[in-house]
Amino acid sequence: MIRRVSDDRPYHHGNLRTALLAAAERGLRERGADELALRDLAREIGVSHAAPRRHFPTRQALLDALAEDGFARLDSVLLTALEGTGGTAAHVRAVMTAYVRFATENAALADLMYTSKHRPGAERLLEAAAAPFGRMRELVLRGQSEGVLRGGDPDRLGMVLIATLQGLASMVNSAIAEPEQLGDLLETAFAQFVL
Amino acid sequence: MIRRVSDDRPYHHGNLRTALLAAAERGLRERGADELALRDLAREIGVSHAAPRRHFPTRQALLDALAEDGFARLDSVLLTALEGTGGTAAHVRAVMTAYVRFATENAALADLMYTSKHRPGAERLLEAAAAPFGRMRELVLRGQSEGVLRGGDPDRLGMVLIATLQGLASMVNSAIAEPEQLGDLLETAFAQFVL
DNA sequence: ACTACATTGTAGTCGCTGTCTACTTTGTAG
DNA sequence: CTACAAAGTAGACAGCGACTACAATGTAGT
Numbered sequence: 001m002i003r004r005v006s007d008d009r010p011y012h013h014g015n016l017r018t019a020l021l022a023a024a025e026r027g028l029r030e031r032g033a034d035e036l037a038l039r040d041l042a043r044e045i046g047v048s049h050a051a052p053r054r055h056f057p058t059r060q061a062l063l064d065a066l067a068e069d070g071f072a073r074l075d076s077v078l079l080t081a082l083e084g085t086g087g088t089a090a091h092v093r094a095v096m097t098a099y100v101r102f103a104t105e106n107a108a109l110a111d112l113m114y115t116s117k118h119r120p121g122a123e124r125l126l127e128a129a130a131a132p133f134g135r136m137r138e139l140v141l142r143g144q145s146e147g148v149l150r151g152g153d154p155d156r157l158g159m160v161l162i163a164t165l166q167g168l169a170s171m172v173n174s175a176i177a178e179p180e181q182l183g184d185l186l187e188t189a190f191a192q193f194v195l
Numbered sequence: 196m197i198r199r200v201s202d203d204r205p206y207h208h209g210n211l212r213t214a215l216l217a218a219a220e221r222g223l224r225e226r227g228a229d230e231l232a233l234r235d236l237a238r239e240i241g242v243s244h245a246a247p248r249r250h251f252p253t254r255q256a257l258l259d260a261l262a263e264d265g266f267a268r269l270d271s272v273l274l275t276a277l278e279g280t281g282g283t284a285a286h287v288r289a290v291m292t293a294y295v296r297f298a299t300e301n302a303a304l305a306d307l308m309y310t311s312k313h314r315p316g317a318e319r320l321l322e323a324a325a326a327p328f329g330r331m332r333e334l335v336l337r338g339q340s341e342g343v344l345r346g347g348d349p350d351r352l353g354m355v356l357i358a359t360l361q362g363l364a365s366m367v368n369s370a371i372a373e374p375e376q377l378g379d380l381l382e383t384a385f386a387q388f389v390l
Numbered sequence: 391a392c393t394a395c396a397t398t399g400t401a402g403t404c405g406c407t408g409t410c411t412a413c414t415t416t417g418t419a420g
Numbered sequence: 421c422t423a424c425a426a427a428g429t430a431g432a433c434a435g436c437g438a439c440t441a442c443a444a445t446g447t448a449g450t
Contacts, residue, residue, distance in 0.1 A: 010445090016398080032312055039436065048400045050439085055398090059437065107311035116302035116368030117227055129371050156383045159372055163362030163380075164355065170365070171358050173311030176324050181351070185358075188351045192387045205416090211427080234407065243429045245409085250427090254408065 009046055017055040019045050024066055028108045033063065060117075064125060067112040071128035074113075077102045078135050088139075089148045089194050095139060096165055096186055103169030104179070110169060136162055148194055157193075164189050204241055212250040214240050219261055223303045228258065255312075259320060262307040266323035269308075272297045273330050283334075284343045284389050290334060291360055291381055298364030299374070305364060331357055343389055352388075359384050 023041045038059055039049045056062040081098035082091055103110040113129070137158040143149030150157065168185050171177035177185065218236045233254055234244045251257040276293035277286055298305040314320070335353040338344030345352065363380050366372035372380065 034312065037436065038438095049436090050401080051399055053438080057438090111306070111311055114365045114369045114371075116306055116365070117229065119370070122370060126370065133371070150387070152383055152386075153379070156376070156379055159366060159376075159380055160359065160363065160383050160387070163366050163384075164359040165362070166365055167358030167360070167362030168355065170309045170311070170361055171354060174309045175314070175317060175321065176309075176328070177354055181354075184348070184351055185354055188347055188355050189358075191347075192345070192355070209427095232407065233409095242427095244407090245411095245430080246428055248409080252409090 016045070016047060016051060020052055020055060020062065021065060021069060024062055025069070025109070028066060028112070029106065032108045033112060036063070038062065063112055064119075064122070066109065067115070068125055068128040070106065070109045070113045071125070071132055073106075074099070074102055075131040075135060078132055082135070082139065087148075088143050088146050091139060092143060092149070092194055093190055095136070096161075096190060099162070099165040100169050100172075100182060100186060103166060104172050104182070107169075107173040110166070110173065114166060133158065133162065143194075150193065150195060161193060164193075211240070211242060211246060215247055215250060215257065216260060216264060219257055220264070220304075223261060223307070224301065227303050228307060231258075233257065258307055259314075259317070261304065262310070263320055263323040265301065265304045265308045266320070266327055268301075269294070269297055270326040270330060273327050277330070277334065282343075283338050283341050286334060287338060287344070287389055288385055290331070291356075291385060294357070294360040295364050295367075295377060295381060298361060299367050299377070302364075302368040305361070305368065309361060328353065328357065338389075345388065345390060356388060359388075 020041055023044050024036055027036050027041070036059075038052045038056070042049050042052055052062070056065065077098050078095055081094040084091070084094050086094070113125075119125075137154055140149060140154045140158040140161065144151055144154060144157075168177070168182070168189065171185075172179055172182055215236055218239050219231055222231050222236070231254075233247045233251075237244050237247055247257070251260065272293050273290055276289040279286070279289050281289070308320075308324070332349055332353040335344060335349045335356065339346055339349060339352075363372070363377070363384065366380075367374055367377055
């Protein structure tokens with residue numbers, strides 16, 4: 001059992017991919033995507049500068065993985081919101097609040113999730129996004145069948161709903177709208193969707 | 196009248212700031228913000244690598260200027276849409292279409308305009324954004340007074356409207372929604388705002 | 391238990407970038 | 421005409437992403 005440099009860390013990290021994602025997520029939250037450097041993460045974790053390459057062949061691959069994970073986290077946040085008490089209308093309100101809360105508390109992550117980079121091979125991201133979008137679609141279907149939501153193609157309505165929420169989060173994140181307005185803005189949006 | 200290196204370009208460019216912005220805008224459209232390098236732009240224009248610094252002290256300053264210009268261009272696009280024929284409802288529809296068209300044809304620019312980078316000194320950007328937002332607010336006021344738009348605080352309603360449009364553009368730009376759906380999505384959104 | 395091989399780490403290098411500093415050329419106001 | 425401000429150049433530096441060659445470790449097959 002030979003140990004490396006300072007005789008404390010094993011040659012193989014064992015969980016480098018996970019460690020990288022965790023460190024990257026923290027860096028993303030605290031300093032933004034532009035400040036994320038693979039070499040910084042490697043130093044922070046204590047591996048060589050080239051080690052991350054085994055798990056993320058390129059910096060963009062790491063950012064994509066972050067975005068993918070972001071959609072999974074968003075999905076679980078929405079799921080939690082749907083577990084609350086109250087009727088469908090209350091659920092809609094809860095989900096709306098939860099979405100915007102998530103997207104404003106993780107502003108840089110939200111940017112990554114909806115970035116418009118030239119990305120030909122982003123199937124993984126789209127699959128990850130399908131989870132929260134599907135969940136929202138189900139809620140819309142339920143709302144329509146109960147008559148609390150406007151009719152029409154549930155896919156379209158769900159998409160417009162998420163778009164509105166993500167747009168509102170963007171306004172706050174870019175400092176165009178003030179965070180204090182968020183409650184009122186959400187209420188205005190809510191009134192448009194719920195009959 | 197001494198000339199420089201290849202005896203063709205004068206020592207002073209004369210319009211370097213404008214030239215940089217133009218080249219950057221093209222690069223932004225064709226290759227995305229990540230690929231924008233100050234040194235590339237300098238080479239393309241034919242000045243030294245340090246010359247851009249006189250006009251944009253940092254790369255981020257150039258990106259901010261691009262975003263600022265983006266809001267000005269957006270405002271003029273909206274203005275054009277408002278000059279069309281038809282009543283207020285038609286104007287609302289035209290503005291909605293124009294917004295989403297602008298934000299999808301200039302996807303990377305839209306990202307810059309609504310980015311959530313830690314930006315303490317972004318007053319310039321906010322001032323630039325005030326133009327299109329103010330224009331939208333006027334339209335909302337007109338729509339409300341004519342009874343074609345839902346009531347409530349016009350600032351809030353205008354903000355929700357732009358948020359919805361920007362959100363829809365984000366969905367398309369990130370390939371979550373397909374461009375072909377845009378028409379239907381816009382119609383769904385339109386039906387929510389116009390009584 | 392041994393051994394071949396895939397996996398996952400290390401070290402070093404390369405070109406490129408953004409930023410900074412010192413210097414030079416040009417425009418311009420007094 | 422002359423001093424100074426404005427706007428360019430050249431060179432240096434550290435840091436980064438990406439690539440390569442090599443080393444250590446886990447593991448599957450005999």
